[in-house]
Amino acid sequence: MADADAPEASRPPIQAVMSPLTPFQQDCSLLCCTEAMRGTVTDSGGDPELIESAIAERAVTVEKVLITHGHLDHAGSTKDLARRLAVSVEGPHEADMFWIGRMEERSRMFGFAGAMEFEPNHWLKDGDTVNSGNVTMDVIHCPGHTPGHVVFVHRGAGFPWSGTCCSRARSADPIS
Numbered sequence: 001m002a003d004a005d006a007p008e009a010s011r012p013p014i015q016a017v018m019s020p021l022t023p024f025q026q027d028c029s030l031l032c033c034t035e036a037m038r039g040t041v042t043d044s045g046g047d048p049e050l051i052e053s054a055i056a057e058r059a060v061t062v063e064k065v066l067i068t069h070g071h072l073d074h075a076g077s078t079k080d081l082a083r084r085l086a087v088s089v090e091g092p093h094e095a096d097m098f099w100i101g102r103m104e105e106r107s108r109m110f111g112f113a114g115a116m117e118f119e120p121n122h123w124l125k126d127g128d129t130v131n132s133g134n135v136t137m138d139v140i141h142c143p144g145h146t147p148g149h150v151v152f153v154h155r156g157a158g159f160p161w162s163g164t165c166c167s168r169a170r171s172a173d174p175i176s
């Protein structure tokens with residue numbers, strides 16, 4: 001490898017920026033390929049305008065929305081955000097249709113304004129991969145938190161992204 005490549009090789013291939021955006025302090029994440037500065041919004045709960053501001057601030061081109069699971073604070077603004085950004089939605093596993101299909105009902109129940117049902121462009125399953133920029137992550141179906149919960153793993157960087165549980169300790173919170 002040429003010396004000129006050394007700084008590039010030391011740069012992490014993927015970067016995560018987290019923004020607590022909802023009353024449940026759920027972390028909507030911007031996962032970014034540092035080489036191409038292209039990325040994904042992962043778990044689009046919260047205010048779409050705040051998410052768009054975070055995207056603009058970091059000069060990242062968002063290529064898609066990834067959803068780890070169908071709880072409203074992780075996926076409530078998916079329909080609105082995907083439409084604003086004109087991007088597709090991937091995930092979660094189809095077993096979370098139960099949650100996604102009741103988004104508006106749950107939204108009213110928890111006083112969580114604006115959540116909408118949506119249909120992902122691609123449901124994900126164990127063994128799938130998702131791509132953004134020059135980064136590929138493996139999809140692991142990890143039922144438990146919800147039946148359709150998926151985790152994204154960048155194996156080269158040792159980077160797992162669960163959307164919940166791994167990013168913050170949680171105990172009795174039934175919906176995050």
Ligand SMILES: [Zn+2]
Nearest residue numbers: 071164175176
């Ligand atoms: Zn959850």
